[in-house]
Amino acid sequence: MEAPRIDSGRIAEVSRGLERSEVESRKSVFSVRDLSVAYRGKVALEGVDLDVHQNTVTAFIGPSGCGKSTFIRCFNRMNDLIPGAKVDGTVLYHGEDLYARDVDAVEIRRRIGMVFQKPNPFPKSIYDNVAFGPRVLGMKGSLDERVESALRQAALWEEVKDRLKDGALGLSGGQQQRLCIARALAVEPDVILMDEPASALDPISTTRIEDLMHDLKREYTIVIVTHNMQQAARVADMTAFFSVAVEDDGSGRRGILVEYDATTKIFTTPSDKRTEDYVTGRFG
Amino acid sequence: MRVEFQEELAALEAGFQETGEIVVRSIRGVIDALRTQDVELCDEVIAYDDEIDDRYHGLEKQIELVLARQTPVAGDLRLVLALLHSGHHVERMGDQCVTIAKLTKLSSHLDTRQTVVESLVDMGERCAEMVTESLAAFAARDVSRARGLDALDELVDRANRQVFQEVLGYVNDAEALEWGMRQITAARCFERIGDNAVDIGEQTAFVVTGEFTEFTDASRDVRPLA
Numbered sequence: 001m002e003a004p005r006i007d008s009g010r011i012a013e014v015s016r017g018l019e020r021s022e023v024e025s026r027k028s029v030f031s032v033r034d035l036s037v038a039y040r041g042k043v044a045l046e047g048v049d050l051d052v053h054q055n056t057v058t059a060f061i062g063p064s065g066c067g068k069s070t071f072i073r074c075f076n077r078m079n080d081l082i083p084g085a086k087v088d089g090t091v092l093y094h095g096e097d098l099y100a101r102d103v104d105a106v107e108i109r110r111r112i113g114m115v116f117q118k119p120n121p122f123p124k125s126i127y128d129n130v131a132f133g134p135r136v137l138g139m140k141g142s143l144d145e146r147v148e149s150a151l152r153q154a155a156l157w158e159e160v161k162d163r164l165k166d167g168a169l170g171l172s173g174g175q176q177q178r179l180c181i182a183r184a185l186a187v188e189p190d191v192i193l194m195d196e197p198a199s200a201l202d203p204i205s206t207t208r209i210e211d212l213m214h215d216l217k218r219e220y221t222i223v224i225v226t227h228n229m230q231q232a233a234r235v236a237d238m239t240a241f242f243s244v245a246v247e248d249d250g251s252g253r254r255g256i257l258v259e260y261d262a263t264t265k266i267f268t269t270p271s272d273k274r275t276e277d278y279v280t281g282r283f284g
Numbered sequence: 285m286r287v288e289f290q291e292e293l294a295a296l297e298a299g300f301q302e303t304g305e306i307v308v309r310s311i312r313g314v315i316d317a318l319r320t321q322d323v324e325l326c327d328e329v330i331a332y333d334d335e336i337d338d339r340y341h342g343l344e345k346q347i348e349l350v351l352a353r354q355t356p357v358a359g360d361l362r363l364v365l366a367l368l369h370s371g372h373h374v375e376r377m378g379d380q381c382v383t384i385a386k387l388t389k390l391s392s393h394l395d396t397r398q399t400v401v402e403s404l405v406d407m408g409e410r411c412a413e414m415v416t417e418s419l420a421a422f423a424a425r426d427v428s429r430a431r432g433l434d435a436l437d438e439l440v441d442r443a444n445r446q447v448f449q450e451v452l453g454y455v456n457d458a459e460a461l462e463w464g465m466r467q468i469t470a471a472r473c474f475e476r477i478g479d480n481a482v483d484i485g486e487q488t489a490f491v492v493t494g495e496f497t498e499f500t501d502a503s504r505d506v507r508p509l510a
Contacts, residue, residue: 143358230355267358279358280359281286
């Protein structure tokens, strides 16, 4: 008997996260192999292998001290700025070694922007915050258009278009964070790294940032560190769970990657018992 | 460790198990009512269903609160979803008992045929056994026990077909036929209780494995009714 013709494709469309295979079919933006980071000889993170794919949101979750913030800082060589930091292993960015000797770290940080936990606008006008990067880099084209475009993409334009000359520090926390996102977007990056971007914000501002991530991933690749597991569940296509491994003799504690998979898998049927214990709150 | 949450999950599961045990009592009640054609006992079974419904709605409400307040994920989420489904299956079993009790009352003025009554009692006992087994398999998170329900269900289905076959023979006796038709419906109710016990088995497998699979695919396995 012939199967009845029901368009199940439309049913399947409803709020389904990306499958791992769909994510992996997209181009690799970062390929990390056997990455370890040590600060003054003390290992903070060890043996990480992971790929970040284009136009996706990738979340890093895990308890304090698991190395997730250390790890995200490897993607734009922020660890270079920390004295005594040593990065071993490979980070390929579009197939190129990010840590090769001839790589310009400033150019890297233009293409791979970063937004931090605490909004950190410059004590300048709203306009000058966004225009700062393009000016420094001597980017061509109309600066006004560039500022407007970045503010629109960061969903802030409507709120600030009549007061662009006002000081950025007069904005609310949520607006300041979106301004920082606009500032990162103004230099036409490829990737946006977000380290706890909403943890200092109220729920409404948090929702705005999460909506923004959803919109921005059409054009950018987003990597986010979050303490808020539900945030990872809401925004991320892929989730990496990091944990803390303690040496048998209790001496060293180092961060390790436990499991990396589609977010839907991590929050429904994780493969590793440690992931299950963490996401269900049985950890610690 | 989310202690309060774990306690809430344990309470939900205990509530489900208790409701299941009450339904087993209801099934045993309706078996006795059938065997003895006891109209008063039928009324008791019917009244008893309010208790089952109240417990099911209570379970549903508690699950709503747990979902809203605790946002369970992974294994916890599967357990909560399985309890919601299984609670509903148990509530449906209670309703089937009510229907059997009503049918028994409706046909109580007619002569009974022992062969059919015996088949129905046999079905009922197998169903009670299946429900008990499904509750135990769920509690133990034992997938192979849960899968074993399928074989028991096959026996219930077979008895259901026998009742149908037997009643076909009453075609020339109007009164016997009326009685027999009601018993076919009662048999169908037992058959559904068996299916619901298998459904609980499937939920057990879902909790353990994270995969939902029907133990038998009803839409493909087309067997003649008789």
